[in-house]
Structure formats: structure tokens, C-alpha cells
Amino acid sequence: MLEAERATWWSSDNFDTWKNLYVSEYARGFYVADTLRRYADFDPAGKRVLDIGCGDAGVLIAFAEQGARCAGIELDEKSLARAAVRAQEHGVQIDLRSGVAEALPWPDASFDLVILDNVLEHVTDRPKTLDEIHRALAPGGLLYMVTPKPFSAYSLWNDPHYDLAGLVLMPRRMQIWYFEKLRGGGEGTYDVGVIPTRWRLRKLLKAAGFTPVVSPRELWVHYLRNRIARPEEVRPGLKRKLSTYLSKRSWPFQNPLTRWFWDVSIGSNFFIARRDG
DSSP states (O other), X not given: OOGGGGGGSSOHHHHHHHHHHXXXXXXXXXXXXXXXXXXXXXXXXXXXXXXXXXXXXXXXXXXXXXXXXXEEXXXXXXXXXHHHHHHHHHTOOEEEEEOOTTSOSSOTTOEEEEEEESOGGGOSOHHHXXXXXXXXXXXXXXXXXXXXXXXXXXXXXXXXXXXXXXXXGXXXXXXXXXXXXXXXXXXXXXXXXXXXXXXXXXXXXXXXXXXXXSOHHHHHHHHHHHHTTSGGGSOTTHHHHHHHHHHTOSGGGTSHHHXXXXXHHHOOEEEEEEEOO
């Protein structure tokens, strides 16, 4: 079902990147659950979990298999169709709905955890999205949020959405023109807003009534170390060689200077934040 979309994609190489991300959602769900256990003492069993922009529901399936009661909302109807098939293949029940983050179709305090993984840069109203998440979470509930980091060295060299060097440095109108016109993406296909910095994310979370429970740098370094623990799964070439070297050593992830370097050079913004009140 994923492969059926290749013919309409602007770039076959970029399609492969996108497809691999969707396929890997299931494994990422177990990683997210383990991270929440480690840093927030959160056990999915019996908990109510919402994934906003759930894609093909791989993350939710992983949570459902660990005993969570899961729901997902997604704007893309093709993703929802694939999600339904995927959930059926795994033998789990998931409440899948079509909609947007700014208007969640669930009552107040419906969830113990909301996942917002690489979605905030796509919504039209970020404060409204976070207000809706706050409303839908039970008091003390958790938000797990990830966004790209716009000005990391890696993002400048390889845009996190379209694999285009320098794209994040352009004004938004130029980004749209460059991708849709010059690179042949097609009219109306550019759906990324201005990617927020970590400073801006902290302000947005505070304004919406959330308090981070662990530093974003710690979460990023933890993710990176987990990612390279299996070098054979890393893309061949320089990345795999570097992963093989680093996977056998602990100091690069413990030294404050190298931790800063990983964060600044290739980091994403990871947050685990608790609903105040």
C-alpha cells in the first residue's frame, strides 16, 4: 500500500526515506515506551494513549501490544486506510479518526499520554494544538513531543523533510517556491511551517501549561545512543562506520563537551512534558 504512492512522489530517493520512516514506526513505538518508562516512570499497560498525526499507526500498535488503550488522529486518508490494515494484521484495536490537531474529537481528560512526533511543524496553529492537548490530557498526563532542530549542522546540510541542503535557511515563501517550482514538488505539496527552535518550544509549552520532566539534550543523547547500538541497521557508508566506532564506547555520550556537540550538530528537539494542574 505504501509502494503504490511511489509513482506520484516528487523524488524516488526521498520516497524511500519517507517509506522507511513509516515502516519503522512500529519499532519506534517500543523505543518511545521504553523511554517513557526510563524518564517518566510511565508504564503503558492500562493507560489511555493518543498519537496525533499517527500515520500508519505503527507506534500505537506497539503501545497496544503493551496493554495500552490507543487512539490516533490523522489527516491523510491513505494513512488511515493503511493503519486499519496494519492494526488488523497485529490483532489490536485502535480508535482511528480523521481530523486535525487543533480540534481533537475527544472529551476533556481522555488520555494519560499524548504523542506528537514530528507533527508540530506541520500544524496551522501551534498554540491551539498544545491547548487542545492540554485539554485532552488528564491532570498530570504526559506529552511526548519531537520536532526537527532547524539550525543544527545536519539540518542545514540535509533538510529534515525533503533532503534539500540549505532549505531551512530560506524565507518560507522561498522554501515553497524552491520545492514546488524549481525542484518539481508540485503545487500545494509543501506542508512544513517554520520549524520552531528549542527556545520557542519551551515558551510554547510553558504558555500551554506544560513542564518538561527531563532535559531535551538528555533525551536526544539517549536516542542517539540507542540508534547506533545496532550499526548494521544504519545506512551503509560513513554513518555506519561512525556508528560502529561509537557503539563500542561510552565516553562520547558521557562527556559534557561531546554531548553538547551531538546536540548542536545533529540533534532533534525531544520533550517529555507533564500537564500542569
